[in-house]
Amino acid sequence: MRVDMAKEIGSTSYPGRGIIIGKTPDGKNAAAAYFIMGRSVNSRNRVFVTEGDGIRTEAFDPSLLTDPSLIIYAPVRVLGKKTIITNGDQTDTVFDEMKAGKTFEESLRGREFEPDAPNYTPRISGIIHMDNEYAYEMSILKSNDGDPSECLRQTFSYPSPIAGEGHFIHTYMEDGNPLPSYRGEPTPVSIEVNDIDEFTELIWNALNEDNKVSLFTRFINVKSGEVETRIINKNK
Secondary structure, three states: OOEEHHHHHOOOOOOOOEEEEEEOOOOOEEEEEEEEEOOOHHHHOEEEEEEOOEEEEEEOOHHHOOOOOOOOOOOEEEEOOEEEEEOOOHHHHHHHHHHOOOOHHHHOOOOOOOOOOOOOOOEEEEEEEOOOOOEEEEEEEEEEOOEEEEEEEEEEEEOOOOOOEEEEEEOEOOOOOOOOEOOOOOEEEEOOOOOHHHHHHHHHHHOOOOOEEEEEEEEEEOOOOOEEEEEEEOOO
16 A cells, blocks of 8 residues: 655654655656765765766765765666666666666676665665666665675566556665664555656655755656656755
8 A cells, every 4th residue: 555655754764865766646757766864974965966867976075075985876877768776886786787788686686785884774776667668676685684694685676657656665764773774665655746846845845854965856758758857955
């Protein structure tokens, strides 16, 4: 059963990083979003900037950047008619491996959760296929309930997206120390607006005010392939 998108996003103060993919209620557009949050100075010191057909993160204040390894990356890249969205440098892995002929799931087999003990942040990924009919997939690579000796790999496929519905996956169930990894399948959420600015505003306003950092949204017309993109950065 799908739940209210904004309420689900705002149900915890720290969902971490999140991906939403779905379809507008009029059926005309694929709808996607990626957001980042932060608790530390290093994590909060980021902005989204455009790069080609996608985006990348960069330090808002370079003098405050201490460790770029897990916070500076390209969250969104486009490969032909495929849009890749992830929460780390696995975006590049998916891009390169799929370009070489592998599937989305196959491209992630060589990756695992982030090496940020004790959190072992999951790597979440999504892909929008516009090659023929619109379809999308989502993936999560996570530790086995905090045990880093095993990586659990789960991929979810949505071959026939329903108008007005999307799926939401994020890195953490809630705030905590250590941070508890996301559990279960991507959450079915309602997408109730056909306008990208309304979609963007709904998500941004639902995110915890103290912890939200940046938001990317994109609509892709399922017939023409026309793309609309929005970016909001808390640091301006």
